[in-house]
Amino acid sequence: MILLLIVFVQLLCTVQCVTNSTPGTPRNPEYHLAHHLINPMEEEKNIDWSNWKRHGYLTEKEFNTIKKEYEELFNFYDIETEKMSLLEIGSGHGRLTLIYEKLFKKILAIDSEKSLIDLFNKKIKEENLIKIKTKTVKFEKFKSKKKFDLIIFSQSFLWMDNKEECLSKVKDLLNFKSDLLNFKSDLKSDIYIENKKSNGYLLVVEPYFMTKFHKKFKLNHKRMIDSLNTLITSKHFELIHFHTKGKNCSRTYYLLQ
Numbered sequence: 001m002i003l004l005l006i007v008f009v010q011l012l013c014t015v016q017c018v019t020n021s022t023p024g025t026p027r028n029p030e031y032h033l034a035h036h037l038i039n040p041m042e043e044e045k046n047i048d049w050s051n052w053k054r055h056g057y058l059t060e061k062e063f064n065t066i067k068k069e070y071e072e073l074f075n076f077y078d079i080e081t082e083k084m085s086l087l088e089i090g091s092g093h094g095r096l097t098l099i100y101e102k103l104f105k106k107i108l109a110i111d112s113e114k115s116l117i118d119l120f121n122k123k124i125k126e127e128n129l130i131k132i133k134t135k136t137v138k139f140e141k142f143k144s145k146k147k148f149d150l151i152i153f154s155q156s157f158l159w160m161d162n163k164e165e166c167l168s169k170v171k172d173l174l175n176f177k178s179d180l181l182n183f184k185s186d187l188k189s190d191i192y193i194e195n196k197k198s199n200g201y202l203l204v205v206e207p208y209f210m211t212k213f214h215k216k217f218k219l220n221h222k223r224m225i226d227s228l229n230t231l232i233t234s235k236h237f238e239l240i241h242f243h244t245k246g247k248n249c250s251r252t253y254y255l256l257q
């Protein structure tokens, strides 16, 4: 009886093994390990961002240093942020949003991680930061009737799965402004030609330190390369500025229009 039971269990295991495996793949335990190593991005898809709050908020020194970096960039391109609306994607609990709050007219900060937005809402209430609105939503699912003057990915573009699709969505969310170019003509009256040009900017800030040679950054390095390729070759935007700042080039700024 026991022997029969053992034979039955063995038979069941064999059937399961055959049905679970992809045709043509070797059926040995090593295969599963190798498969895991070849497709580690799969493993990374559901990152638990709730842990991000352990980073706390910036010290006064860090705050002022990073604020200055943004001010220098915006001043260089005559971007008058104090008149502009901002959509921040991947705000987390608002470490950088608190800087943007000093620079922009109004802000919508979105993040897919509810616990981070909850923490940020508490901070907003405590400090009465009336310029900032928040929303828990994945950018891929975000919808808005309102358009924005500038959009920032705060160390979050890296984590977007379909980056070119993301840029197409960003383009739709940005305000356009028509500039009237005045051409003097031979005729008595001037001719005005409408030059429809995007007034909306996209700023992508990436954590450049992930390109360091360290095994734990290998996947993120790949994501950084994806970001870079997408930003340079995008059909939707032109890269107009790039620089890195901070110790070990910790922040990379890509400005696009």
Ligand SMILES: C[S@@+](CC[C@H](N)C(=O)[O-])C[C@H]1O[C@@H](n2cnc3c(N)ncnc32)[C@H](O)[C@@H]1O
Pocket (backbone or CB within 6 Å): 049, 052, 089, 090, 091, 092, 093, 094, 095, 096, 110, 111, 112, 113, 116, 137, 138, 139, 140, 154, 155, 156, 159, 160
């Ligand atoms: C590296 S953290 C940066 C957080 C914050 N900007 C900061 O600098 O402290 C990346 C953030 O992006 C958010 N995120 C990742 N994928 C997202 C998505 N598809 N839509 C919206 N937010 C996302 C995460 O929840 C996380 O808060």
